[in-house]
Amino acid sequence: MEDNKLGLFSLIALVIGSMIGGGAFSLPADMANGASAGAIIIGWIITGIGMIALAFVYQNLSMKRPDLNGGIYSYAKAGFGDYIGFNSAWGYWLSALLGNVSYLVMMFGAIGYFCPIFGKGNNLVSVIAASIIIWLIQALILKGIKEAAIVNVITTIAKLVPIFIFIIAAIIVFKVNIFTLDFWGNSTPSLGSIMNQVKSTMLVTLWVFIGIEGAVVVSGRAKNRSDIGKATIIGLVGTLIIYVLITVLSLGIMNRVGISKLDTPSMAYVLESAVGKWGAIVINLGLIISLLGATLGWTLLAAEIPYIAAKDGVFPKIFTKENKHGSPANSLLITAILVEISLVLTLFSSGTYQILYSIASSAILIPYLFSALFGLKVEINDKNGKARGLNIIFASIASIYTAWLVYAAGVKYILLVTILYAIGIIPFVISKKEKGQDSKFGLLSYEKVIAMIFLVVGISAFVMLMTGKLAIG
Structure with missing residues (x-):
């Protein structure tokens, strides 16, 4: 079904849209809470090296193993057997669907900034409105993956506009003397050593890059195989630059202590301190659009993984059913029902939801680790591959980095x-x-x-x- 295939731009939008959800808008306070400017920069350098290495692993695997169309699930299965592959798909799927619950709660919490009736996003009005969005997204994807991807492109562009406004305004009002104040955190003993500070920043960045695998997860729906790796690299580098600019520039507008005390989304209040009330309004609107786009993107990814795994025989075959548009109908339906149930749970017990989300958000790190290890395995076995030595280095760095992420989760x-x-x-x-x-x-x-x-x-x-x-x- 060639007319339902995804082009390079749609794949890039899926990668960026999946990574930039609500976390980007909370980065200033989340990073400043445990680290000084110097440690934050070091943390981003280490994170950048690790994530870029992982992106190159995905790029190489997309070209060397074109037979594997399920991305991180397929890599785990091909490298380590059906059961490991299943667990990668299982953990990824539940992580994605429960992540959507988080996005919906955050979205209506942001809408509550303008309409107090929605409160913090987990009251009855919010749950009803969020439920409508769940089933509208379900209907959109059922009409075809390509149509849903086009909407995702639009929301990705829309979410980037307020972020770029923030970056431009921050550059204009940036003050070096504020940025360099207590650059290494020496006057704040509670921050601890530079190493501890760096670790705290990396625990934050651990979550904001989830979604880097967006293009490889839907690789079977790409028009051109070469676009998968390109989309992953372009999407990652673009998102990394955005994240670094958000955190570094914020520290030149307000001091670290002030930023660490800001409410969510902290980016809104940093901009408000620089340009006035309209700054917070623009960022909150951007957050709403961003979360809507992220919910759409992650619904695509959440439905695709069990569908592909079921076609391989490691998920129950009920997930294999497609509709006439080539969309994974049953996988979408089951995913939407579980999101709905989890969303309703937030009404009665936020603690239950937190337990589920904490489990699932950690489980998504396992597929990353096995992807990197499979990439290393492929390169070691590819005796005549081009740039084999460099690819082994990238795969080794990615393997070490993803293993460290699992360890860092605790x-x-x-x-x-x-x-x-x-x-x-x-x-x-x-x-x-x-x-x-x-x-x-x-x-x-x-x-x-x-x-x-x-x-x-x-x-x-x-x-x-x-x-x-x-x-x-």
């Missing part, structure tokens, strides 16, 4: 993730039984060992969670 979140993977054993076994592999419960010997570890640790983590020994927050 033991608490690793334990929480095992709960998610323990639950995932059920749909994995169902999918294998559907393929006639029920005699071994769908698991090879090494997969049984991994599944048993997930089950034991997952049950233990759940008990700890219920008894208060494992806390969220």
